[in-house]
Each structure stands twice: as structure tokens, then as C-alpha cells.
Amino acid sequence: MCAQVAVTVLGTDRPGIVCEVASLLADNDCTIDDLTQTVLQDEFAGIFLVSLPQCVTADQLMETLSNGLSPLGIHPYVKPVEPKESPDTIQAVEPFVVVCIGDDQVGLIAAVTCQMKRMQVNITNISSVNGSSSFPNQVITIFEVDVPADLELQALTTALCRIEEQRKIQITVQHKKIFEDICRL
């Protein structure tokens, strides 16, 4: 079986970044198994899951990518992919959405996510919006999270309520299904 690595690249967004990374991978007989990208303001980040040919190691690919991409202002990193957990060891979870609404504050994300970490709540997606018509001049931070099925939801909401009171913001915790059911056909 071919070894799989995760290739991440960072750079200032512009046309051609994916082309340049993908071309280098192709030149080295690497197969792209999956990929995603995001652009945050002007900063580009991409992740490529790549199967290596027998003759190429992760370190060799890192060196090749660095040599090829650094002059273009793209910063690569290559990391071996760990074997997946067997289904027996995967913890049952329920998907929830945590939303924080309030004034921008230093340490807010840290406070919320530290509480999540303590409760083994895993963040699967995170985004932030500056204001909306209903919440003007406020920062809305949206965490999509997996909550362990054996965790009492009340424990999580109580813990987040304490942050809500301390920082004078609003925090909501809702099962993800409500958003999907309301907004999607």
C-alpha cells in the first residue's frame, strides 16, 4: 500500500497556487486523494492528501515542494498521515453548533475552546462574521462541534453560560440538525 501524507500550503492568495502545487505533485508521481482550500481575507491555505509513489519519502517530497514553491511565496509542510482508528475505538458523537455573539474581546476564542477541550468537544469547523442586520456591530463566531454522546448537554451549556456571564456575550448551543432542517430542502 502507498504511504499517504498531508501536504499543507500557505500563501497570499492569487491565481495559480493550486496549479503550482498540483503540478509539482504530478511531476513527482504523487496522487492527490483529496483536497480542500480556504481563503481568509487575503490568506490562502490548502490541504492535499497525497499518496506517495514507492520511491519517494515524505522528507523528499517536503524538500522538493520547498524548493519549488518557496520562491513563489508559498510555504509547504508535509506530514505523514496516521492510520485511521478502527471503528470500535471511534467515540460516538452528536453534532452541535455553538454560536458566540458579542463585542470583539481578547481571549474569547481561547476561553470557549479551552472549555470545549476540557469536555472532549471536538471543533469540526469554525468561522467568524463581523455583524449582521440583527446583530449589528457584534462579532458572531460559529463553532461546529462534535459533542461526545455520553456528555450531558446540560454540562456543556452550563459551562458555556459561565463564560457568557463573565464576558457579557450571548452563547447558544443547538443541535446541528435544526439548522439543516430549517434551511435546506
Next chain:
Amino acid sequence: MLSEREVISTLEMVKNENLDVRTVTLGISLFDCVSHDPSQVRAAIREKIVRIGSDFVAMCNRIGATYGIPVVNKRIAVSPIAVVGAPFAAEDLVRLAQTLDQAAQEVGIDFIGGFSALVEKGAARGDTSLMQAIPEALHSTQRVCASVNVASSKSGINMDAVWTMGQVIKETARLTADQDGLGCAKLCVFANIPEDIPFMAGAYLGTGEPDTVINVGVSGPGVVKKAIDRALAHDPTLPFDRLSEIIKRTAYKVTRVGELIGREVALELGVPFGIVDLSLAPTPNVGDSVGEIFQSMGLEGIGVPGSTALLALLNDAVKKGGAFASSHVGGLSGAFIPVSEDVNIAQAVAQGCLCLEKLEAMTCVCSVGLDMVPIPGATSTETIAAIIADEMAIGVINKKTTAARIIPVPGKEAGQEVEFGGLLGRAPIIALRHMQGSSGFIRHGGRIPAPLHSLVN
């Protein structure tokens, strides 16, 4: 992955627009509680309601918290007591109502519906006993709701029952005079009553329903109003067909919430999921009003010319959007226009925009009828019965549900304010014209025949 728009729009509906599930109603059949012995029936009824309903309220609260959607009311609807207690006298049925009240208190719900009879063609012994029992039953209980179906499109209008219900309403008001006739707020007279209404006071579990079932009533007038406001802020000249589309989409979202919560409760309770009643049910809170929608769409207030057309559009769009969102739609489904329960409609009465005649005209196109209408306490029994007859005729001829929940407020006159409290709200007493002109008509009795179901042009 959710989009930011999906998350924020949902949050806006919950936090700023009063989106909630107005009621989750647990239907419980009492037909297996029957006996020749009234005390045995009462014991069996109490045992069954408490056994099935003991976790109901906590479960609704927990599921509501999981989804971040308040379940405002948790209620129970039972088989029509006139059938369950068919052999019994009125005083036995009053005691049975007290048992229902006690069971409701034990399981922690605020209303239990089903002190009901279906008499559109005629009254059997149990039906007669039940109608006789209603005033004392509503006087001596807190949570029991009563309903009587006196008409249907297939059977016509039972005018004897209409007259009886006029007397029942008058007597109920007298017995609860110290609470401004509050007992009448728990009593509905129906034409074409559905078997699966989750909303009080008309909720009961029909004879064709399963042993237990969960029915859900959604709400959301505030959500509809805000959606219209946003669209009109963007384009004030928006035509009605576009406004209808906006209401349909909003009704879809609101109904999806009810469907999701209802199915979860049903699953956890281990009972079948019945229907979603996709009604716009207002509360006395500002921002949760059907009347405010009329103002958003360009009318000075509900009741001015144009109101019936607008209500027709609203009712139709709510049904179309909601029907697409739910596998089983039932109950009343449409827009409610309860006077005291909607702060804006109550204001329209106070300002003279809305009179009883216009309200009655609007019930031709709304989902229910004359709802929570306080009238002068001196109104005669004949006049009350005649108002009921008019409302039933609208339902019978138009093949729709209509209902009359009118409250003659003892000792008070038109224009005086009455406060029922909580979700029942407050309103000025509506003026009636020609209050003594109906007695010759109403005393004919008998049955107004059913209409033709062909030649309908």
C-alpha cells in the same frame, strides 16, 4: 458544513422573531378506560394519563433545549368524554372532568382537552350529559378544555345544539364571573372539527386516531412579519405574488421546526407521530402578532378594507409552504385571529378598525373562526346562539373548520377592558349591534340541512 447565512438566519428567527413550537400535544385514547362504574372509569383514566404522560413535559423541555427551540406548551388531548362517559349523568361527568384536571396537574401540563361531544346530527345521552356538565366542569377545574361540534358540511347545523351551547356559554360565564367569564375561554363550539387539533381549547383525540399520538402546533407570526419587512425594505413595490412566495418559504421553515421536534418527542416517548398543525398562532407579546403582519403589508390595521383579501393570501401561503415541509399536516392549519390573544388585533378593536361583523367576514378565509372574542355580559342567550349559528354556517357552506370561542364578560359593557392573563391576553369588549333581534330565529330549533356537494358554482 453550514453556511454562515444558514446559522445566522436561524438564530435571528429564534432570538429576535419569537420562533418557537407553540404546543406539543400528546393524544391519549381513553376508550379502554370505559366501565359501567363512574369511579372505575375515573381511576382508569387517571392511571393511564399519568402512566403515559409522566415523562412528557421533561422530555419536551429536554428536546427543546437540545435544538434551542422553546416548546412553549405541553398539553394532552383525550378521547371525547361524551363517548367515554356515554352512560353517565352530568354530575358524573363533572367529577370525571375533575379527574382529568388532577391528572393534568400530576403530569405538569397546563391544559387538557377532550371534554368534548360531537352532536352535528343529534345528541346521544352522553352528549347531552356532557353539554349539561360543561359549565360546572369548567368552573370547578383549572386545566380542562371543552369543545362541542354542532355542525358539519355533511350533516348541516344542529340548531338545537347551537341553542344549548348558547345557554352553556352563558351559564359558564355566570359561574366564572369572578374571573370575567374565564371559563368560556376554555370552551369552543365547532363546525367540521378536525380529529387531531393540537391547539387548545379545541384539542381532542378523534375516534379514528391511534391509542397514543404526538401532534404538534407550530407558530411564527413574528418570523413571517420580519421576513415581509426585510423584503419590503429591499423593494417596497413588491407584488403580492412575490409576497406570497416569501410567506410560503417562511412557513416552510417554521413547519420544519415543528416536524423535527414532534418526531423527536414521538420517538423518545415511543408513540406514533401524528401531524403538524401549521398555524400562525399569535401571543399577546409584541412581535408575535398576526395583526402586525397586516400593517407590514400596507393596511392601517387589521379590520380595514383589504383585510379579508390579505388574510386569504396569508392563510393560503402558510398552508402551501407548510404542507411541503411536513409529511402529515392536520389540525386547523392557517392563520388564527384571536382577539384577546393578539395584542395588535385587540388594539384594532379598541381603535374601531375591527368590529364583530368584519371579524366574522374574515373567518370565511382564516383557519378557525371567532376566537377569544369578549362580548358584553348582558348579551342574551339567543344572541350568543345566533352568533354561533352564523359562524357555523360559514364553515358548513365553505367546507372548512369554523369555531366560536366567545366570552360574555359578566357585568361589563362594550369598550371596557378585560384581562384573562397569560397567553389568553387582554382585549376591549367588542360592541354588538341589534342585540335583541335574533330570538325569533334561534328558537325554531331542528337542523339546518347540509348543503349540496355538487352544483357548487
